[in-house]
């Protein structure tokens with residue numbers, strides 16, 4: 001398919017580094033054959049990464065070889081499970097180059113679980129602050145409810161169009177808001193799950209210097225970018241492993257700095273999180289981290305599949321995946337920007353960086369008609385479904401980025417939310433009416449580990465078919 005493409009040589013000329021990533025084409029044929037066998041054009045890697053069949057086989061073999069019992073005991077089958085769980089913790093620290101005396105890996109069910117753990121346990125209080133960027137996933141936004149409930153101030157740092165960067169001047173001003181000695185938490189994503197924009201990792205130390213603990217959301221960043229935790233030292237790092245290598249689902253981690261973890265207080269205790277609990281004495285003693293943060297029985301049969309996934313990613317090499325995604329995304333953006341209707345109007349609008357720099361493989365856009373009106377993203381998804389293109393539409397759980405990109409003002413939003421009939425319930429269609437028929441969402445395409453030139457060409461064909 002690639003050889004027959006007339007534009008492939010042009011693409012290679014512009015992105016010569018792509019030629020160094022052809023081992024991923026072989027990997028796709030070998031380990032992801034189901035993609036082409038079933039005719040899928042998968043462009044939702046920010047939704048979920050894809051697993052190689054070999055990962056599942058290795059996991060299956062591992063489970064078939066031994067008997068694994070519930071950890072937290074000293075019987076042989078329990079110890080066998082504990083050993084694998086602890087081995088996986090070490091593998092995660094190793095993958096992120098995180099010193100074991102500085103960081104702890106806490107297993108959770110996904111990145112949202114990691115974020116909830118921080119939110120419910122962080123010592124927010126009056127005088128304290130939760131500072132976050134507009135560009136954040138809802139599971140980071142949601143921490144504001146814990147902060148507000150405990151009297152902390154919540155401040156959002158706005159974004160700047162058209163690049164969808166964070167307003168650096170506002171960031172610098174906001175970082176001065178931390179009151180010394182108070183609980184101050186600053187949260188931002190290393191890569192936007194809306195626009196693909198990369199945000200500076202240098203902000204971590206700038207924030208530390210001004211008295212903030214830093215939560216760096218790497219859920220969208222980690223699948224295609226190396227993160228070196230011996231170089232950067234965020235306090236809380238939430239991750240979903242299915243986003244990195246597709247399998248297993250249901251396992252995430254909070255990689256936390258020991259010194260920041262010591263500030264957290266859990267709102268309850270559960271099986272596995274304590275050393276001693278007394279009913280008559282009405283007393284409980286928390287275990288050390290990580291146990292104090294892992295409620296009940298871990299998903300001990302799936303956790304070993306995380307090490308298999310990390311090995312899979314390491315064997316390929318993140319730099320290679322990064323180069324491939326960078327090339328394909330750069331080319332796709334360039335080609336998309338050239339598409340016009342017969343009257344010269346653009347076929348689409350891209351939100352965020354319209355070049356390959358400082359961005360990952362996620363592109364948010366809307367299709368426009370020949371008068372410049374946005375075409376409802378739901379109709380785009382329906383049309384893409386018909387040609388087996390898996391893309392995602394909506395606001396991708398990132399309303400802050402969506403509102404800025406789509407030009408929805410805070411005035412419009414509060415007028416909508418304060419209407420008596422919208423007090424407790426608001427449907428999507430009502431919301432659209434409220435904001436005067438403006439687009440309330442976008443189309444997101446995202447390239448990943450085994451994306452290839454043919455996937456990009458398929459999307460370009462689809463985009464061209466929208467021109468009238």
Ligand SMILES: Cc1ncc(COP(=O)(O)O)c(C=O)c1O
Pocket residue numbers: 046047110111112113137139189191192193217218219220240
């Ligand atoms: C940047 C970012 N943070 C957090 C999450 C939440 O991940 P999960 O749904 O696996 O909990 C996502 C999911 O898309 C994400 O993209």
